[in-house]
Amino acid sequence: MTKAMGAAMRRIQAGSALSAFGLGFTVPYLYVYVAQVRDLGATTAGVVLAVFAMAALVVLPFSGRAIDRRGPVPVLLVASLLAAAGAFGLGLAATVPAAIGSAALLGAGTAVMQPALATMIVWCSTPVTRTRSFATQFFLQNLGLGVGGLIGGQLVDTSRPDSFLLLFSIEAVMFLVLAAIVLTVKMPDTATLPGARPAGGRGGGVRALLGHKAMVQLCVLGFVLFFACYGQFESGLAAYGTEAAGIAPSTLGVALAANTAMIVAAQFLVLKFVERRKRTRMIAAVGLIWTVAWLIAGYAGLGHGSQAMATAAFISTYALFGLGEAMLSPTVAPLVADLAPESMVGTYNSAFALVKQLALAVGPAVGGPMGASLHGPYIVTFVLFSLGITVLALRLGKRLTPEQNQPSLVTKPSVIVARHEPERRETAAA
Structure with a gap:
């Protein structure tokens, strides 16, 4: 692995960990937030969770082609912005349409992040170093989710909707931080993937x-x-x-x-x-x-x-x-x-x-x-x-x-x- 590849990899791993940290703040509490805090009912909460999952199923079939055509960086930027908008929207969602729409944005954005990040890791690694790179990402993501959930549990208060707005706002900021980090990553031309740069969708x-x-x-x-x-x-x-x-x-x-x-x-x-x-x-x-x-x-x-x-x-x-x-x-x-x-x-x-x-x-x-x-x-x-x-x-x-x-x-x-x-x-x- 070259020095440039190592520098890019460190930034990718940091952004991945911070986005997982943001998710940890809200994912364990999404059902309670919609059903009880916003008083939209258990049925609506179930629909919101379903939409969150279904949005991923809708966008993933198209995301791979976009990554191969445009490269993972612009796709990840768009996904981060969508996820940030969805997270902040959920924090403000007081109606059923607002909650469902925000969940769709959040689900779509977070779903596309994973293959985009994985592709960036591939570009910045060799077959020999790739094993350790993906293991590091998994470790940092789990650590981020765990720490985020732990801190979020200390901040959340079901009697105060503004406490959930704080959680969702922190999550949105983490996605924006991911986007900012990605903008600073210089993707190297690698010996292991000489044709990895986008080539018009070949x-x-x-x-x-x-x-x-x-x-x-x-x-x-x-x-x-x-x-x-x-x-x-x-x-x-x-x-x-x-x-x-x-x-x-x-x-x-x-x-x-x-x-x-x-x-x-x-x-x-x-x-x-x-x-x-x-x-x-x-x-x-x-x-x-x-x-x-x-x-x-x-x-x-x-x-x-x-x-x-x-x-x-x-x-x-x-x-x-x-x-x-x-x-x-x-x-x-x-x-x-x-x-x-x-x-x-x-x-x-x-x-x-x-x-x-x-x-x-x-x-x-x-x-x-x-x-x-x-x-x-x-x-x-x-x-x-x-x-x-x-x-x-x-x-x-x-x-x-x-x-x-x-x-x-x-x-x-x-x-x-x-x-x-x-x-x-x-x-x-x-």
Whole structure:
């Protein structure tokens, strides 16, 4: 990595962390704010949350092409401004249309930020350094979300709407800070992506992506990963914990804190272990870790032990999920980038972000009712999904080149790009 690339990367990581810090101020309190503080009702709050998610599904199919045509910087600037307008609008929203419109802006803006930031990281890294770069981003984003949520919890007061205006204003300012930082970033021409600069939209588009079997398999794997983990955190698993395991609602916050603490504590400890091994084997190991996590959750709700044991087991489930997340951050996102042809990095990142968003939409819809009432089938279902992660990861490994599966094998950063044509991967070794 050159000095210019390192300087650009530090600014990108700082902006990413600050935007996550801003999100942490408001995301945990959005439902309460709309339903109770603004007195718009539970139905409206549900619609606002749905619009927030649906806005991402609407814009992500177009964001990748825009990134590849215009570059990630202008797209990220527009996304930051949209998100800032949405956040500030929510702080002032006293009517249903205002709340829904602001949520749409915020959802669209924050959704587009992720593939744009990911593409900037790709441009400012090499195949060898990319693993650590994405792990750092994941670590800083989780730290930012956690600190933001902690500070926001101290400022929020449901009897004072102006306290929420303060939270949303801080969030809006963080997005504007991200935009200001991005304006100072000088994106380097890199040896690893010599054709990465926008070139009038050249490339095969979505059809080429769908014809790339390794990427399609990775998207399927990604859907299962996000469905079986993130899609259950605040829906099915929370419902299961309170209904089957008798977990107090306040303990859910402790469990989420344990998840974040595990990520922060383990991220760089597992990084050295992960970056010297095949990515698909590490993803397969995550499937086994999450299988154990779901079995422990099963004990918490179905084991008929003491309440203290059930509570400890439930918190351990979230902690084990965090360990798996720490192992995924240096593997999955860099793999998406390494699979992408040089003119389609934005398209590939946006496609994977769309898969994640779909999983986060479907996960609560499926897991919520099951976790609340079908306790045994719920655990069995997600044990099977976790084992499916292991199977899918090992199958994916057969379609990757050795360098794509284990970047530490790369001795010359430029060689991997020459192998980035989708049609040439069919005979790749595991």
